[in-house]
Amino acid sequence: MIVATDSNALATGLAALRQEAARLAFVPTMGNLHEGHLALVRQAQASADAVAVSIFVNPMQFAAHEDLDTYPRTLDADLEALEALGTDLVFTPTESDIYPEGSAQHSKIHVPVLGEALCGRERPGHFDGVCTVVYKLFRMVQPDMAIFGEKDLQQLLIIKKMVQDLGLDIEIQHGPTRRAEDGLALSSRNQYLSAAERALAPMLWQTLQHCAAQLGESTDNAPAVLQTAREALIKAGFSVDYLELRALSTLQLLDTLSEDAALFVAARLGRTRLIDNLQLHAH
Numbered sequence: 283m284i285v286a287t288d289s290n291a292l293a294t295g296l297a298a299l300r301q302e303a304a305r306l307a308f309v310p311t312m313g314n315l316h317e318g319h320l321a322l323v324r325q326a327q328a329s330a331d332a333v334a335v336s337i338f339v340n341p342m343q344f345a346a347h348e349d350l351d352t353y354p355r356t357l358d359a360d361l362e363a364l365e366a367l368g369t370d371l372v373f374t375p376t377e378s379d380i381y382p383e384g385s386a387q388h389s390k391i392h393v394p395v396l397g398e399a400l401c402g403r404e405r406p407g408h409f410d411g412v413c414t415v416v417y418k419l420f421r422m423v424q425p426d427m428a429i430f431g432e433k434d435l436q437q438l439l440i441i442k443k444m445v446q447d448l449g450l451d452i453e454i455q456h457g458p459t460r461r462a463e464d465g466l467a468l469s470s471r472n473q474y475l476s477a478a479e480r481a482l483a484p485m486l487w488q489t490l491q492h493c494a495a496q497l498g499e500s501t502d503n504a505p506a507v508l509q510t511a512r513e514a515l516i517k518a519g520f521s522v523d524y525l526e527l528r529a530l531s532t533l534q535l536l537d538t539l540s541e542d543a544a545l546f547v548a549a550r551l552g553r554t555r556l557i558d559n560l561q562l563h564a565h
Contacts, residue, residue, distance in 0.1 A: 284371040285361060288379050289422060295371050296334070296423065303332035303370070308425035310416060313337040314354040314470040315363050318460035322429045323367050325457050332370040334423050341377060342385040343411030354470055373423065380418055390414050393440045393447070399533045400436050400546050401557065404523045412437055413444050420452060427453035433460075433467050435544055435559045439533065459558075461487070467558045474554040483551060485518055489525070490545050490560040497527070497545075497562065502538045508545075515549055523548040523555070530561065539564055 284295040299306065307330035309322045315337075326333040337360055344350035357374065364372055381388045391413040396402075402409050420428070430438045442454050460468045465487035466480075475483060489511050496507045504527045512525045525547045527536045536543055544561045 283361075283365045283369055286371060286373045288375060292371075292373050292375075292422060299332045299334075299370055303330070305330040305332075305426045306424070307333045308336070308419070308423050308428040309333065310336045310338075310419050310428065310430075312339045312353065312470070313360050314356050315360045316460075316468045316470065318431055318433065318457075318468040320363060320367060321460050322431055322457045323364065323369060325455065326427075326429050327368070329429075329455060330427060334371040334373060334425065335364055335369055336373040336375070336419050336423070338373075338375055338380065338415070338419075340380075340385075340411055340415040342381070342388065342390070342414055343408050345405060345407065348405075349471075349474075354473060373419075380415060385411070388414065391417055391444060391448075393443050396436070396440045396443055396533050399528065399535075400524055400526065401548060402436070404548060409437070409440050413440065416441055417444065417448070417450075420450060425452060427455055429455045429457055431460075432456050432458055432561075433469070433558070435561070436533065436546065439530070467556075469556065471554055471556070475551060479551040479554065482519060483556060485515065485520070486547055486549060486556055486558050487560075489515060490547060490558060493525075493545055494560050494562055497539050504537050504539065520549040520551060523550070525549075527562075 286292040286295045307326035309326050311319050323333060339353050341350055390410040392410050393413055397409040430441055438456050445452055445454055464484040466484045493507050493511050497504060508525050512522050515522050527543055527545055529536055530542045530544055539562060541564050544559045546559045548557045
């Protein structure tokens with residue numbers, strides 16, 4: 283496994299890989315890898331001749347009050363896990379390699395509409411940071427395809443739009459959300475949860491499933507269904523940022539299940555912000 287710690291080492295490593303590999307897949311991550319990440323790597327291996335993974339905690343996508351400084355960093359364990367999978371190359375750049383003048387001075391990529399709802403509304407500037415770093419990594423790695431998880435469904439839709447709008451010749455694949463046995467979507471931030479919070483956290487997924495079942499019975503009562511569910515989450519101890527039904531094509535808010543859509547939720551338990559989603563097909 284090639285470990286490239288800067289852009290020069292990356293270029294050398296990619297040149298060596300390209301001699302053997304006709305098709306290169308790329309999985310960008312912020313590290314602290316769990317089974318969700320590793321499943322994307324395995325999917326990449328099944329779809330391409332070689333796989334590159336990046337590990338970079340991107341400061342541009344964190345607001346000043348968010349958890350950049352405390353975000354879990356486990357590079358040695360991550361490299362061990364990727365090597366065990368047979369990953370071909372891992373890129374572990376420094377902040378100065380990605381943002382030579384600092385992220386605050388760097389140009390940003392903004393995807394309108396899709397980037398302004400849900401987490402875009404709750405975390406202003408977040409998706410500009412995501413798009414900018416993903417674009418830069420795409421330019422540096424030059425993959426034929428890249429894989430993103432459906433747990434961050436809004437992010438996936440935004441990346442696909444950016445790739446389309448900017449004419450990037452990269453196929454975007456997505457992998458299904460990986461869950462713990464009790465249904466909680468796997469996330470690096472889950473380790474912030476206390477034991478009591480961790481026991482409560484699966485209620486998010488249960489709530490999405492319950493709402494989906496109700497919407498399946500009657501497509502015209504989404505606001506009432508979601509308001510009741512929101513109140514139940516709050517009563518249980520969650521602080522709810524949003525629980526909404528939105529169109530998959532545009533992320534426009536829906537009152538009825540009139541087109542393919544998804545239920546999106548973001549809620550906090552203590553200091554931990556959890557997100558999840560459930561895709562729904564119109565009748």
